[in-house]
Amino acid sequence: MVYNIKNSKQLASLINYTNLNNIITESEMREFLEKAKELNFHSVVVSPTYVCLAKEELKDTDIKVGSVIGFPLGFEDTPSKVAEAKALLDKGVDEFEVVLNLSHLKDEKYELLEDEIRQMKEAVGDKLLKVIVETKALEDYQIANASKVAEKSGADYVKTSTGFVSPNHIFENVNIINIIQKHAPKIKIEISGGVDDYKFANQILTAGSDIVGSDQGYEIVKAYKELRENTQVTPKPITLTKKD
Template sequence: MLSVRQVAKMIDHSLLRPELTRADVAAGCELAAEYDVASVCVKPCDVAFAVGLLAGTDVAVGTVAGFPHGAHATRVKAAEAAAARDDGAAEIDVVLNIGRLREGRDDEVREDLAAVVDAAGGALVKVILENAYLTDEEKRRGCRLAEAAGAGYVKTSTGFAPTGATLEDVRLMRAAVSPHIGVKAAGGVRTLDLLLSMVDAGATRFGATTTAAMLDELAARRRD
């Protein structure tokens, strides 16, 4: 049975809503440090700020590129990744080019992602498929292209599309990539029971905003 710490280290505490102020980011970083989660995922403009706040903790700082639609030019995505790394980001979640994937232009999708991986300079890259817009075949192909590009994770969703993570998608993505590639579920993972079900389905990271509530509930269950 997973411990509270084990679950905490699967959570990327999400601070991506457009209306968040620096005070909101500071509060989110304080919460992330208190619960010792894997990372915070902040907007690109907040990376350096979050890095400073979390210095000396075991919480990484991540950010996004090509977010939320995946339609940035490759050179822009790569520049975003490089800037994030320069600002201290250890993880970068990038949205693949959804339209190109749906068109079957696989070489372009892979090359777009590979440019981001290269520009990330060793930062962990997680590729967001945005499954709400894809067929199962497209999801599998997107996973394979992300792995071929050198990404470390495939991710279900941005959290800004009509639907988010599902158990079926987590199982599909887990089966589509090699064992060393992680699967991140994001978008709608708001309850502890759903998170634990997704762990059983193969997810190893989660984008979450209800971090405190889920971890507090797990701690209470462990005491009972």
């Protein structure tokens, strides 16, 4: 089965275009946001530093602005993460991505994780909350438990990577998707990290990811757009009657 992407506009709507570069300049961020506007992605994901700029630059578009909490290690205490969430909410963030505390996960302190995610969800209200679980650092059973915790606590998505370490093979990602769907069937999935071309993005979506996170979103959509719009096939003339 191949995911039925009809055009480049639909493909862009399935990508969260990401730039969490910690040394990016303001002018470079503006260039990134212009690219986002050109192709109209589902969202951009930027650091808290650039949330206000993103909101201003994208105010006349439908593009959502996402940002990160406890990024990239997730080991801050819960009050600190909640404070980050509230600060981002005040800046107008639409989608919140919080890194799970992997120490608590590995120690199987599920009540602490559930309490943190519930507090985060309460803080952001009806805005989207994603829990980044950094799957590359986990065993399969830990991915399953992290997903169950996220679903039980009211998160909207499980996101598979911060982008610093990520599964780079389609079969690894398919395995992760299968685990999440089995153990947390109601939660949505965002595969992130290592998705750098259209073929891989299409495979990820076909495998069951609801959306893709990528810092190569612009390149992915432009390549697909060029393929679809610049490849012309002139059919040979045919007749519907048999020649004598």
